[in-house]
Amino acid sequence: xxxxxHICPLDEIPPLGARVxxxxxxxxxxxxxxxxxxxxxxxxxxxxxxxxxxxxxVHGRKVTCPLHGWNIGLEDGQAVAPDVxxxxxxxxxxxxxQVWLAL
Amino acid sequence: MKKQKLVLVGNxxxxxxxxxxxxxxxxxxxxxxxxxxxxxxxxxxxLLSPVLAGEMSLPEIMLNDLDWxxxxxxxxxxxxxxxxxxxxxxxxxxxxxxEADYDRLLLATGSTPFIPPIPGNDLPxxxxxxxxxxxxxxxxxxxxxxxxxxxxxGLLGLEAANGLMLRGMDVTVVHIGEWIMERQxxxxxxxxLQASLEAKGMKFxxxxxxxxLLPARNEDGDMTARVGAVRxxxxxxxxxxxxxxxxxxxxxxxxxxxxxxxxxxxRVRGIHVSDTLQTVTDPRIYAVGECVAHRGIAYGLVAPxxxxxxxCANHLANFGIGRYEGSVTSTKLKVxxxxxxxxxxxxxxxxxxxxxxxxxxxxxxxxxxxRNDRIVGSVLYxxxxxxxxxxxxxxxxxxxxxxxxxxxxxxxxxxDVGHKGxxxxxxxxxxxxxxxxxxxxxxxxxxxIKEKGxxxxxxxxxxxxxxxxxxxxxGLVEQILASxxxxxxxxxxxxxxxxxxxxxxxxxxxxxxIFAHHLTTKEAVFETLNWRTPNGCDKCRPAINYYLISSxxxxxQDDPQSRFINERAHANIQKDGTYSVVPRxxxxxxxxxxxxxxxxxxxxxxxxxxxxxxxxxIDLLGIxxxxxxxxxxxxxAAGMVSGHAYGKSxxxxxxxxxxxxxxxxxxxxxxxxxxxxxxxxxxxxxxxxKLAVSGCPRNCAEAGIKDVGVIGVDSGYxxxxxxxxxxxxxxxQFLCKVGSDEEVMEYxxxxxxxxxxxxxxxERTVHWLERVGLEYVKRKVVEDADSRKALHARLLFALKxxxxxxxxxxxxxxxxxxxxLTVEA
Numbered sequence: 001x002x003x004x005x006h007i008c009p010l011d012e013i014p015p016l017g018a019r020v021x022x023x024x025x026x027x028x029x030x031x032x033x034x035x036x037x038x039x040x041x042x043x044x045x046x047x048x049x050x051x052x053x054x055x056x057x058v059h060g061r062k063v064t065c066p067l068h069g070w071n072i073g074l075e076d077g078q079a080v081a082p083d084v085x086x087x088x089x090x091x092x093x094x095x096x097x098q099v100w101l102a103l
Numbered sequence: 104m105k106k107q108k109l110v111l112v113g114n115x116x117x118x119x120x121x122x123x124x125x126x127x128x129x130x131x132x133x134x135x136x137x138x139x140x141x142x143x144x145x146x147x148x149x150l151l152s153p154v155l156a157g158e159m160s161l162p163e164i165m166l167n168d169l170d171w172x173x174x175x176x177x178x179x180x181x182x183x184x185x186x187x188x189x190x191x192x193x194x195x196x197x198x199x200x201x202e203a204d205y206d207r208l209l210l211a212t213g214s215t216p217f218i219p220p221i222p223g224n225d226l227p228x229x230x231x232x233x234x235x236x237x238x239x240x241x242x243x244x245x246x247x248x249x250x251x252x253x254x255x256x257g258l259l260g261l262e263a264a265n266g267l268m269l270r271g272m273d274v275t276v277v278h279i280g281e282w283i284m285e286r287q288x289x290x291x292x293x294x295x296l297q298a299s300l301e302a303k304g305m306k307f308x309x310x311x312x313x314x315x316l317l318p319a320r321n322e323d324g325d326m327t328a329r330v331g332a333v334r335x336x337x338x339x340x341x342x343x344x345x346x347x348x349x350x351x352x353x354x355x356x357x358x359x360x361x362x363x364x365x366x367x368x369x370r371v372r373g374i375h376v377s378d379t380l381q382t383v384t385d386p387r388i389y390a391v392g393e394c395v396a397h398r399g400i401a402y403g404l405v406a407p408x409x410x411x412x413x414x415c416a417n418h419l420a421n422f423g424i425g426r427y428e429g430s431v432t433s434t435k436l437k438v439x440x441x442x443x444x445x446x447x448x449x450x451x452x453x454x455x456x457x458x459x460x461x462x463x464x465x466x467x468x469x470x471x472x473x474r475n476d477r478i479v480g481s482v483l484y485x486x487x488x489x490x491x492x493x494x495x496x497x498x499x500x501x502x503x504x505x506x507x508x509x510x511x512x513x514x515x516x517x518x519d520v521g522h523k524g525x526x527x528x529x530x531x532x533x534x535x536x537x538x539x540x541x542x543x544x545x546x547x548x549x550x551x552i553k554e555k556g557x558x559x560x561x562x563x564x565x566x567x568x569x570x571x572x573x574x575x576x577x578g579l580v581e582q583i584l585a586s587x588x589x590x591x592x593x594x595x596x597x598x599x600x601x602x603x604x605x606x607x608x609x610x611x612x613x614x615x616x617i618f619a620h621h622l623t624t625k626e627a628v629f630e631t632l633n634w635r636t637p638n639g640c641d642k643c644r645p646a647i648n649y650y651l652i653s654s655x656x657x658x659x660q661d662d663p664q665s666r667f668i669n670e671r672a673h674a675n676i677q678k679d680g681t682y683s684v685v686p687r688x689x690x691x692x693x694x695x696x697x698x699x700x701x702x703x704x705x706x707x708x709x710x711x712x713x714x715x716x717x718x719x720x721i722d723l724l725g726i727x728x729x730x731x732x733x734x735x736x737x738x739x740a741a742g743m744v745s746g747h748a749y750g751k752s753x754x755x756x757x758x759x760x761x762x763x764x765x766x767x768x769x770x771x772x773x774x775x776x777x778x779x780x781x782x783x784x785x786x787x788x789x790x791x792x793k794l795a796v797s798g799c800p801r802n803c804a805e806a807g808i809k810d811v812g813v814i815g816v817d818s819g820y821x822x823x824x825x826x827x828x829x830x831x832x833x834x835x836q837f838l839c840k841v842g843s844d845e846e847v848m849e850y851x852x853x854x855x856x857x858x859x860x861x862x863x864x865x866e867r868t869v870h871w872l873e874r875v876g877l878e879y880v881k882r883k884v885v886e887d888a889d890s891r892k893a894l895h896a897r898l899l900f901a902l903k904x905x906x907x908x909x910x911x912x913x914x915x916x917x918x919x920x921x922x923x924l925t926v927e928a
Contacts, residue, residue, distance in 0.1 A: 005926050014920065016638060016664040022923035031924070035638045052680040055668040055728075057641040064641035066668040066676050068572070071641075082555075082566045103926065 004093070004100045007031065013039065013099070018054040018063070020044060021101065029090060030054035031099065032063060032074050039099055040074035041092040047072070047085030106134045109419065110195055110205040112185045112358070114139025116148055117392025117408035118211030119167055124416030126175060128635070132420060135177045136203045138195065141234055142182035144168045147556055149405055149588065151238050152259075155266030159553060161235065166556045178203075188362035190385060207387050207419060210359055210374060214352040214393035214403065219254075223316030228330035229346045232263045241347065245270035248344030252276075252333050254313055256283035258436060260349030264305055265438045267347070275306040275341060277313060277333065279350075287434045287445040291461060292468050292484040296436075296443055299466070312336040316346055354394045354401050364388065366396075373401040378426035380415035391415050397429060404432050409558070417607070422633065425607070433494045435487070435585060442586070444490035447480030447497050448472065455479065458511050469511060476504040488528070489513035491581050505876060528582035537579050540572035545583060552587045560584060575830040603642035605635050610863035614650045623651060623659040639665075646864035649751065652787060653859050656901035663917060669749035672921070673908045674731055682731060683724040685748035686738050690758045690776035690796075691719030700741030704734050718755035718793065720746055729922045735909035744907035747785070751865070754793045756780040757805065761798030761815065770815025772798035775844055779813070782848055783855070785905035786898070789862035789871070792855065793828075807835050810858075810868040811851050816840075820847050824854055824880070825872040833869045836877055839885045853884045853894035859901075860894075 013019050013033040021029040021041075028044035030053045038061070044054045051067030061074045071080035077087040091102035109125075111118045114137050122135060139145075145167040153159040172179040183197040188208070196202050216231025218224050228244065230237050245251070245267055253264040256278035268274045276283070282293035297307055312335060319331025333343045354373035356366040364384045365375045373396030375383045380395075382388045391411040393403055402408065407430035414427040433446035449472050451457060460469040467485035471478055471493060478497040483490050492513065496503060503510055531537070533546030551557060551566045563584055564571040570580040601607050608616075613632065622628050625647050629639065639647065644665035651659035663671050674682035686701065701721055705713050711725040726734060735745075747753060756779045759765065761772025776796040786792065795804040796813040806812025808828035812835045814821045819842040826835025838854065841847055857880060862871040872880065883890045912918045 007926065008924050012920065012924070014664060014917065017920075019920055020923040022925055028923065049678070051678075052676075055672075055676060055680070057644060057667065058664070059638050059640045059644065060636055062640075067678065069641065101926070 003103055005103050007099045007101050010037065010039070010094055010097050010099055016058045018056075018058060020052075020054045023103075028052070028054070029101065030063075031092070031101070032058055034058055034061060034074070037094070038074075039092050039094050041090035041101055042072065042074065042077050043088040045087065046070055047079055047087050048083070053087070107132065107206040108204055109133035109135045109207050109209065110203050111135065111137045111209045111211060112188075112195060113211035113213055113392065113394070114141065114143075114145055114179070114181065115211060115213050115392065116145065116166070116405055117213070117412055118209060119145040120409055121209060121211070121391050121412035121415050121419070122177070123167075124413050125419050128416060128422060129420035133207075135175075136180070136205075137172065137177055138180045138183050138185045138197055138201070138203070140182070140184040141236070143235060144171065144179070144181070146235065148234070150553070151232075151235070152262035152266055155238050155241060155263065156269045157266075163553055164556075185358060188358065188388075190362055190388075193387070205387075207389065209415070209419070210382075210388065210390040210394060211392040212355040212358060212374075212394040214354050214401075216348060217351045217353045218348050219313070219350055221313055221315055223318065223330065224348070226316055226318055226330040227328055228344060229316055229348065232259055232347055232349050233352075241267060241345065242270065244345040245272050249273055250275075250342040251345040251347065252341065252343040253347045253349060254278075254333075255349035255351070256280070256307070256309075257286065257349060257351070258284065258434060260347070261300070261436060262438060263347050263349055265300070265303075267345070268303065268305055272345070273306075274304075275308060275343075277308045277311050277335075279310070279312055281310055283307070283309070284436075284443075284445075287482075288443065288484075289449055289470060289482055292443065292445075292470070292482045295463070295466065295468055295484050296441065299441055300438075308335075308339075308341075311339075316343070319344070352393065352403050354396065356394055359390070359394070371396050371399045371401070378414075378428060379418045380411055380427055381418070389415050389419065397427065400429060402430060402432065404434070406430065407432060413607075424633075431494075431498050433490065435490070442483070442485055442487040444483040444487035445481070446490070446494045447478070449480035449482045458507075460511050471510060473503070476502050476507075478503060487586075488582060491578075491585055502876065505878060528579050528586060531579075537583070538567075538569035538572070538576045541568040543567050543569040548580060548583050549587055552584060557584070558588060573830045602646055603640055605639050605643050606632060608632050610646065613647065614654070614863070617647075617650050617654050621655070623655050625651065625662060625665060641667075645751075649787060649789065649864050653901070657903070670751070671917075672728060672731060673735075673745050673747075673749065673912060674726070675749045677724065679725075681725045681727055683722050683748070684726055684731070684734055684738075685716065685720055685722050685746035686743040687746040687780075688720040689780050690756055690773050692758075692773060692777065693720075697741060697743055700738060700743065704737045707737070708734050716748070718746075718748070719757050720748075720755065722748070731921055732913050732918050735913055739907070739910055739913070744784075745909045747908075750787070751790050752788055752792065753780070753783040753786040754791050756783075757793070757795040757809070759797050759803035761796070763798075765798055767801060768798035768815070769817045770798050770820065772796045772804065772815055775813060775815070775820075775847060776804075778844065778848065779851060782852065782899075782902070784902065785908070786855070786859075786902055788855070788859055789864050790867045792858075792868070794851070808832060809835060811835075811854060813847055813851070819843065822847065822850055822854075825869040825877075827867055827869045829867075836872070838877075838881065849891060849895045850884060852898045853891040854880065856894040856898035856901075857883055859898070 018030050018032045030042050030044040032040045044052050046065040048070045051065040053063050055066045056063040062071045070083050077089040079085040093100045147164040147166050150164040180201050183199050183201050185195050185197050187196040194204050216233050251267045251272040251274045253260045253276045256276045264274045264276045282290045314336045315334045316330050317332040318326045319329050321327050332340050334340045356374050359374045360366040364382050374390040374394050376390050376395050380389050392408045411427050414425045417425045436443040455472050455474045458471045470482045472480040481493040531545050535545050537545050548567050557563050570577040628647050648662050648665035668676050674684050708730050710723045714722045716722050756776040758772045758776035762768030792810045794811045795806040795809040797804040797806045798815045806814050808826040812823035821840050822838045823835035824838045827833040
């Protein structure tokens with residue numbers, strides 16, 4: 001069962017940008033916001049060489065890893081073809097302008 | 104809205120490529136139905152020769168298998184030949200009774216081999232060379248019979264002959280002309296090619312006219328039903344169990360003509376189309392490929408067909424941009440171990456000149472034909488490495504008089520490092536490493552090109568990662584691509600190359616539109632230029648952001664989310680996600696108190712690595728992002744500012760100690776360097792920009808490999824531009840000599856402003872100079888004083904009120920977001 005945790009107001013994530021959510025264990029989570037104010041959450045670790053996806057350029061429903069330019073789908077965490085790889089994803093929701101993450 | 108119906112007649116490379124382009128632009132606009140006479144999906148016809156030669160198999164050359172049609176919702180009638188078009192009812196009918204209605208119709212019926220009207224041309228064992236069925240028939244014959252005769256020594260004929268020879272047949276090539284491949288090669292190159300094919304065992308009969316194909320006789324001397332010999336007009340007869348006729352192709356336009364579409368008369372036959380690839384008769388009907396006659400030319404190579412497909416798709420998608428204005432073509436023979444390249448008009452003439460290199464012993468022949476200082480044709484044999492470069496210079500119509508003296512020796516644009524200085528793709532073994540950054544060897548690239556059906560450099564980059572990091576092996580990868588796909592490869596002229604997959608517009612078009620329409624936001628650019636994606640991608644957004652700001656300084660707002668992370672964090676991201684911080688040291692000068700502040704900061708933030716950079720300053724590596732604002736504050740407090748070591752911007756001005764201290768110094772190099780660096784502070788540019796100032800010609804500051812190099816001499820300064828110490832070492836070129844410090848500032852500023860205004864994003868000064876020519880830059884910067892002063896003034900205006908980005912960021916809200924969020928308990 002999901003355990004929803006309050007993270008921050010939506011305003012704290014820049015549009016077409018991301019924030020890092022630090023956890024005591026389990027590694028950082030990257031919290032993305034796109035131009036349509038959709039919010040996505042992925043492990044902050046590119047399946048290629050572990051680059052911090054939160055630092056990448058967000059476009060459409062994709063983020064480009066800052067280290068070697070892999071594109072990762074924000075919805076499913078899958079690398080965009082022809083690259084192959086997968087990045088863990090988390091359920092996320094926005095209610096009344098507040099962002100919640102299922103941990 | 105109900106979908107319109109699009110019917111494609113002809114399931115080959117041109118037609119299906121058009122559909123692919125259309126699906127990229129408008130995936131849901133049409134219900135698509137495809138008719139193909141052959142019972143297959145779409146395959147790569149160009150690779151039939153390697154199949155014949157036994158180097159590839161049929162499944163390897165499929166481009167679109169049946170799943171592709173299903174996945175894209177396309178109805179495919181394979182093995183169904185369309186025999187009638189009813190233009191009134193807008194309906195096509197196939198031989199097997201299948202019918203389909205259309206709103207728009209695309210004809211791509213291709214061509215058929217021309218079989219000369221000679222007696223015996225209908226005997227079994229006489230084949231054209233066009234499709235899978237022909238190839239299979241040849242392979243079968245090679246297993247049973249001995250003597251093969253190929254009529255026609257053009258590209259296709261020689262490839263067929265080579266394949267049959269490799270399958271063990273005794274092959275004679277018969278040609279009507281004086282030398283082989285006379286449409287692509289001059290006699291010198293043709294003779295060399297013939298000699299090397301003869302060395303492999305191929306026989307030639309030139310200047311021979313075939314009179315008849317004779318049936319074979321059985322042991323009793325009676326005639327059989329199969330071909331057995333070829334007789335020439337001079338009476339000579341040679342045995343032939345298989346005759347392959349490769350005497351040219353004829354556009355397939357019978358279907359179109361029967362529907363009343365104009366197909367020309369006399370010499371130029373084919374479905375006549377306009378620049379939008381619409382038939383001149385019926386605007387609902389489009390046509391592409393070998394069946395088409397465009398401006399009086401029917402193309403038989405695949406590259407032009409792809410260009411047609413692109414334009415046609417654009418119009419089918421109702422975008423209505425782009426015209427097909429004809430193609431310049433090049434040829435490459437696909438015979439393993441033999442390199443031949445030809446492009447354009449090599450026949451010469453009264454108004455042309457030529458440069459020739461002929462090394463018969465070494466097996467190398469190169470001929471470049473020039474008219475008015477522009478390349479109009481080239482023929483290369485043995486060493487075709489620079490074919491793509493010559494071809495591009497020819498297509499771009501570039502004035503070559505500046506590079507004339509080394510034109511023949513090639514572009515040599517391949518990197519110096521990472522691939523052992525290797526610059527000939529053909530001679531490299533499969534195991535040789537091509538891309539030193541990503542560890543990709545030649546075999547991997549060739550395999551990907553063949554198996555995935557790749558045609559462009561971008562596709563190869565995406566699939567193999569070769570040439571996708573530093574790019575120094577791009578030339579090698581292009582060569583491998585060209586030699587693997589042969590004539591299908593067309594190097595894209597840089598001027599036309601789209602910025603990225605989000606658009607079909609080039610950097611040139613985007614930049615001009617931003618200026619012409621006074622666009623100041625990325626959204627306005629996306630809208631004006633019909634971007635395909637809602638907010639671009641990591642390639643186009645940074646470029647657009649740069650063009651906006653450089654075109655409309657103080658007006659367009661910087662968009663941090665369109666900047667690479669380094670320019671957002673004003674620090675360089677490292678492999679572990681930490682950052683490196685480099686404070687500016689003007690002209691490489693520092694003070695004890697600055698050094699003390701750096702040492703204090705390094706200790707306070709537990710900086711694991713402190714390193715001196717090549718740009719004469721100090722790098723603090725391994726800093727956590729959340730510590731950046733604090734370390735900036737400490738460095739700012741000591742009077743230091745960002746060194747922009749991370750940006751597409753001014754980096755450093757390197758200096759020697761100059762006349763201030765040096766016993767050889769003629770000019771005050773440090774003082775000059777500091778003044779230049781202060782003038783250029785915070786200058787955003789298409790790519791990084793580095794300067795150097797040396798106080799005498801000993802040039803200890805290495806000004807010869809900088810974007811702008813200044814060398815002090817007794818009477819003033821020499822200015823050099825376009826140097827580069829990176830991937831490929833490029834020596835800066837002499838721009839001019841000036842007398843005073845003020846002139847150094849003015850000329851350097853004018854040069855850099857011209858680069859800022861006209862360089863494409865991620866283009867270093869050397870590549871921009873290569874594109875526009877040094878002469879052009881000299882006119883704007885050196886000869887025309889008004890132009891120089893205006894450029895200088897525009898740069899100073901753009902840099903007016905420049906602020907330290909660390910200081911600015913510390914005050915901004917965005918910097919608070921450097922701190923990670925935490926999960927509330």
